[in-house]
Amino acid sequence: MSEHTLSHTDEFKAGRALGLDHRKLGMWLFIASEVMFFGGLIATFLHYKYQLGFPEIASLDVFQVGLNTLILLTSSLTVVEALSAIRHGRGGRMAIFLLLTILLGVAFLSGQAYEFYKLYEEGITLTSGVFGSAFFTLTGFHGLHVLIGVVWAIVVLARGLRGAYTAEQNMGVEVFGLYWHFVDIVWIILFTIIYLIP
Amino acid sequence: MTTDTAKPTWRRYLWWNTDHKVIGVQYIVTSFIFFLLAGALAMLIRAELASPGPDFLSGEAYNQTMTNHGSMMLFLWILPVLAGFGNYLVPLMIGARDMAFPRLNALSFWLIPPAGLLMLASLFVGGADAGWTAYVPLSISGPPGQTLWALSVIILGTSSILGAINFITTTITMRAPGMTIWRLPLFVWGMLATSVLVLSATPVLATGLILVALDRTVGTHFFAVGSGGDPVLWQNLFWFYSHPAVYIMVLPAMGIISEVFPVFSRKPIFGYRMIALSSMAIAVLGLTVWAHHMFTSGMDPRLRVPYMVSSMVIAVPTGVKIFSWLATIWYGKLRLNAPMLFALGFISMFLIGGLTGIFLASIPVDLHVHDSYFVVAHLHFVLFGGSVSAVFAGLYYWFPKITGRMYDERVARFQFAVYFIGANLAYLPLFLAGLQGMPRRVADYAEMFTSVNQLSTIGSMILGFAVLPFLYNAIVSMARGPKADANPWNARTLEWKTSSPPPTHNFEQIPVVTEEPYAYGEDAAAGGPSPSPAAG
Numbered sequence: 001m002s003e004h005t006l007s008h009t010d011e012f013k014a015g016r017a018l019g020l021d022h023r024k025l026g027m028w029l030f031i032a033s034e035v036m037f038f039g040g041l042i043a044t045f046l047h048y049k050y051q052l053g054f055p056e057i058a059s060l061d062v063f064q065v066g067l068n069t070l071i072l073l074t075s076s077l078t079v080v081e082a083l084s085a086i087r088h089g090r091g092g093r094m095a096i097f098l099l100l101t102i103l104l105g106v107a108f109l110s111g112q113a114y115e116f117y118k119l120y121e122e123g124i125t126l127t128s129g130v131f132g133s134a135f136f137t138l139t140g141f142h143g144l145h146v147l148i149g150v151v152w153a154i155v156v157l158a159r160g161l162r163g164a165y166t167a168e169q170n171m172g173v174e175v176f177g178l179y180w181h182f183v184d185i186v187w188i189i190l191f192t193i194i195y196l197i198p
Numbered sequence: 199m200t201t202d203t204a205k206p207t208w209r210r211y212l213w214w215n216t217d218h219k220v221i222g223v224q225y226i227v228t229s230f231i232f233f234l235l236a237g238a239l240a241m242l243i244r245a246e247l248a249s250p251g252p253d254f255l256s257g258e259a260y261n262q263t264m265t266n267h268g269s270m271m272l273f274l275w276i277l278p279v280l281a282g283f284g285n286y287l288v289p290l291m292i293g294a295r296d297m298a299f300p301r302l303n304a305l306s307f308w309l310i311p312p313a314g315l316l317m318l319a320s321l322f323v324g325g326a327d328a329g330w331t332a333y334v335p336l337s338i339s340g341p342p343g344q345t346l347w348a349l350s351v352i353i354l355g356t357s358s359i360l361g362a363i364n365f366i367t368t369t370i371t372m373r374a375p376g377m378t379i380w381r382l383p384l385f386v387w388g389m390l391a392t393s394v395l396v397l398s399a400t401p402v403l404a405t406g407l408i409l410v411a412l413d414r415t416v417g418t419h420f421f422a423v424g425s426g427g428d429p430v431l432w433q434n435l436f437w438f439y440s441h442p443a444v445y446i447m448v449l450p451a452m453g454i455i456s457e458v459f460p461v462f463s464r465k466p467i468f469g470y471r472m473i474a475l476s477s478m479a480i481a482v483l484g485l486t487v488w489a490h491h492m493f494t495s496g497m498d499p500r501l502r503v504p505y506m507v508s509s510m511v512i513a514v515p516t517g518v519k520i521f522s523w524l525a526t527i528w529y530g531k532l533r534l535n536a537p538m539l540f541a542l543g544f545i546s547m548f549l550i551g552g553l554t555g556i557f558l559a560s561i562p563v564d565l566h567v568h569d570s571y572f573v574v575a576h577l578h579f580v581l582f583g584g585s586v587s588a589v590f591a592g593l594y595y596w597f598p599k600i601t602g603r604m605y606d607e608r609v610a611r612f613q614f615a616v617y618f619i620g621a622n623l624a625y626l627p628l629f630l631a632g633l634q635g636m637p638r639r640v641a642d643y644a645e646m647f648t649s650v651n652q653l654s655t656i657g658s659m660i661l662g663f664a665v666l667p668f669l670y671n672a673i674v675s676m677a678r679g680p681k682a683d684a685n686p687w688n689a690r691t692l693e694w695k696t697s698s699p700p701p702t703h704n705f706e707q708i709p710v711v712t713e714e715p716y717a718y719g720e721d722a723a724a725g726g727p728s729p730s731p732a733a734g
Contacts, residue, residue, distance in 0.1 A: 020370070020371060021371075022298040022299070022367050022368075022371045022372070025366075025367045025370060025371060026298065026299060026302075026363050026364075026367045029362070029363040029366055029367065029397060030359075030363055032397050032398070033359050033362075033363070033397045033398075033400070033401045034401070036397070036398055036399070036400075036401035036402055037401035037402070037404060037405055039401075039402065039405075040401065040402040040404075040405025040406065040435055040438075041405055043434075043435075044405070044409065044420065044431060044435070047428065047431055048426070048428070048431075051426070051428065052426045126416060126417075126418055127416065127417040127418060127419070129419055129425050129426070130419045130420070130422075130425055130426045130427060132418075132419075133412070133413075133418035133419045133420050134420070137408075137409070137412065137418065137420075
């Protein structure tokens with residue numbers, strides 16, 4: 001069917017109608033569905049928090065998790081820097097900032113693992129009660145998203161090192177960035193409702 | 199990965215393929231198989247209910263049959279078959295070559311067979327028996343199949359979400375030149391509205407099902423009443439999805455109907471923009487009504503009233519559609535082909551389903567008939583009389599486009615007659631049973647309900663028989679039917695401007711759109727000018 005290729009590939013290139021790249025729109029829509037997914041988990045947590053009071057919240061280490069929050073916030077900054085670097089055509093600088101992002105993501109996950117470990121030591125577990133169930137499920141699903149983000153960052157880094165992105169073609173980095181910032185924002189909300197609001 | 203045109207054509211339907219038309223057919227055929235299975239379960243249920251007292255199904259077996267009938271019909275038939283139509287038609291209707299994410303599209307389909315097999319497998323380890331609503335704590339303590347059931351529905355939900363992302367992105371970014379937002383065919387509007395609902399509601403069902411699965415497998419305490427777990431939370435999470443799910447299952451169906459009426463009335467659709475906007479209105483309002491399913495769950499009585507009001511308000515955009523369709527066929531040159539017959543069947547049965555929905559939204563009526571057969575009858579008029587009728591209308595309407603051959607009109611009309619009689623006989627008596635107080639989801643019933651149940655059972659057997667002429671017609675016509683030309687119905691939407699079946703790349707030349715999709719009666723070829731409706 002090669003005789004029918006015509007100009008289909010050019011004319012039908014997605015993103016023509018609105019000047020909006022289809023990958024970016026797809027990621028925004030995916031994020032919309034993720035908002036609703038976390039919305040369900042957050043609603044569950046808040047519902048039980050107001051129904052049962054959750055005295056276990058006193059055992060949470062706000063200082064350690066606050067530090068962890070700072071780490072994750074910083075990683076959003078490094079993603080912004082990575083995208084900005086490749087938009088100026090500086091692939092090496094992008095690679096460094098992606099590597100920093102990965103390290104910060106791993107640091108956050110380690111911090112979360114340490115927090116979980118300490119809570120388990122104190123007897124607060126996934127199955128110890130409603131608080132444990134709601135807390136570990138909510139923060140655990142967020143941690144899973146960070147883990148996926150870290151793996152994705154490694155893929156973007158590897159592609160970047162092979163020269164897949166240029167100053168003009170860097171949608172792969174931008175779409176990854178959207179996801180990473182989203183996961184970051186979710187954490188800000190979780191930190192607020194779990195650790196800060198009494 | 200991509201379509202290999204050297205292979206025999208039928209083989210590409212059996213394996214990974216990124217052509218939206220192949221995927222569309224894969225969706226439709228796979229879901230039809232589950233329709234037959236779930237239909238067989240329905241006939242089993244009706245056979246058991248042919249006389250009072252337990253006959254051949256034990257209480258447990260009845261509960262499993264009833265649960266899986268409902269779950270398969272909703273999650274493995276109506277949702278995927280409509281997604282199949284969306285896949286086949288949306289790119290063709292907007293003049294695109296394919297969906298925006300072809301590989302994601304193939305993935306959306308290939309999640310369905312394993313999920314379906316998982317649901318079937320669950321029947322052999324002690325099937326789910328908590329109803330399709332899976333209310334806790336029943337679904338927490340139920341047999342092991344309940345866990346597989348939950349996993350299956352999570353996978354099917356994921357497939358829906360990925361599909362919705364694809365539909366919205368495709369519609370927004372891949373329209374042909376001139377295909378403005380107000381020239382989109384109404385089926386595309388329906389898919390757009392449905393996709394918005396899928397993105398908003400389905401993830402919440404996934405949340406709820408994950409919590410149920412965790413409670414069942416790991417031993418978390420989300421719904422363990424002894425530790426403070428709250429069963430009403432599940433009802434909120436479940437209905438937040440499952441009420442909008444009704445609109446997810448009916449908006450594309452309404453889209454199909456909006457395609458069929460103007461073609462077979464030879465008139466422009468009445469109130470194009472109002473039909474399009476009412477789909478979006480239903481999508482938005484549909485997210486605000488879920489707790490009307492929980493009037494008897496001990497909610498604050500002050501909360502009931504806003505839910506009652508929002509539920510009743512949905513009747514307004516729905517009424518806009520019904521009256522617009524009636525105005526479309528008003529003074530039209532009607533051609534009573536099978537798609538038109540099923541569209542008329544849709545409008546009559548959906549109307550009964552819709553009106554009884556207003557009864558149920560009213561708090562005092564709901565308290566009276568809650569969990570009775572009135573609800574069963576209402577749901578079947580909406581989803582079978584509505585959605586399934588529209589699916590058959592669509593199957594006949596696009597049969598020549600998809601297969602390149604015409605179906606046998608006489609057999610199709612015969613099928614419609616059997617189907618219409620069967621459906622009404624099966625479901626109408628259930629309203630009576632419900633009003634007299636027959637509870638749903640029980641294998642046994644009091645003597646006084648015997649005659650209405652026998653009528654319903656006879657109707658359901660007729661309805662089950664109605665699928666045979668369809669299968670015969672589809673299979674024989676696919677092999678030996680007369681060749682269909684590109685536009686056998688003389689329709690105006692873009693999918694008819696390419697050959698039947700369309701080539702892999704859909705259009706030989708990129709279509710340039712210069713008119714509305716339903717500009718019938720504006721030239722002699724389309725049937726001459728027609729009077730505008732007297733009322734509307």
